[in-house]
Structures are given as C-alpha cells and as structure tokens.
Amino acid sequence: MLVYRASDIWAKYNSVVTGYCILEKISTPKTQDEFISECKNRSVFTKDQLLSFYSTGYKTILHVLFLNELENKVTLKTLRKNKIIDSFSGLRLSTPLSKEKFDKILELGGQE
Numbered sequence: 001m002l003v004y005r006a007s008d009i010w011a012k013y014n015s016v017v018t019g020y021c022i023l024e025k026i027s028t029p030k031t032q033d034e035f036i037s038e039c040k041n042r043s044v045f046t047k048d049q050l051l052s053f054y055s056t057g058y059k060t061i062l063h064v065l066f067l068n069e070l071e072n073k074v075t076l077k078t079l080r081k082n083k084i085i086d087s088f089s090g091l092r093l094s095t096p097l098s099k100e101k102f103d104k105i106l107e108l109g110g111q112e
Contacts, residue, residue, distance in 0.1 A: 001064060002105065004091045012077035017091070017105055019069035027061045035059060070109030078108060 001023050007014035029035040035054045036047060038061055043050065079085045084101045097105075 002091065002097075002102070003066070003069075006091075012080070013075055015076040015091075016073040017070060017079070017109065018073055019066065020106070021064040021066045023062060024065055025063040027063070028059055029061065035061070068111070070106070070111060072108065072110040074105055074108045079105070082108065 001021050002017050003019040003021060004017050005015065027038060029038055032051065032054050036050055039045070039050050040047075042063070045053070076085075076091075079091070080087050082104060084097070084104060085091060085095065
C-alpha cells in the first residue's frame with residue numbers, strides 16, 4: 001500500500017505519496033471495547049478520538065506495517081502528469097494500481 005497525504009488546499013502540490021507499507025490485516029471489531037483494545041498502543045489517536053470514530057461509524061481497522069518513506073514525495077500533479085491516475089481524480093483507499101504504476105511511483109519517489 002502507498003501512504004498518501006491528501007490536502008484540500010493546493011491539492012495538486014500538497015497531496016503527496018509519502019511512503020509505502022504492507023497491509024497485514026483488516027478487522028471489524030464487534031464492540032467498542034474490542035475496537036479500543038485492538039487500537040490500543042497502535043494508533044496516534046487518543047482514546048477519546050478513537051471512541052468518537054467508533055461512534056460515528058468508523059469501525060474497520062487496517063493493520064499496516066510501515067516499510068519506508070519516499071526520498072522524494074510524489075505530488076498529485078506528478079501522478080497525473082505521468083498518467084498514473086486520471087486527471088480529475090485523486091488517490092483513494094480503494095484505488096487499484098497495477099504493478100507497473102506502483103513501481104513508477106517508487107521510481108519517482110527515489111526508490112531503487
């Protein structure tokens with residue numbers, strides 16, 4: 001998976017791919033306590049923030065193993081220019097990428 005930071009302001013310059021990781025597991029805890037327990041010590045969010053996410057419907061947890069950051073951040077403008085994504089879209093969690101496009105992003109990001 002790619003780590004993508006989206007921005008509303010000047011999106012084509014401030015929305016960037018910053019790194020890559022491995023998706024280890026996807027889980028959907030059945031209770032609020034299970035949700036908090038599974039996120040405990042694995043999140044940058046406070047317990048109150050996690051409770052807020054859970055209560056507003058965000059109940060799916062992605063367990064990822066961060067591998068590396070890109071030497072050169074790859075902007076939305078660069079992704080569009082290299083035809084990695086459509087001109088009028090951005091990356092979303094569900095955006096599928098071919099191996100060739102993924103490898104191109106790593107190349108643009110300065111990875112060998």
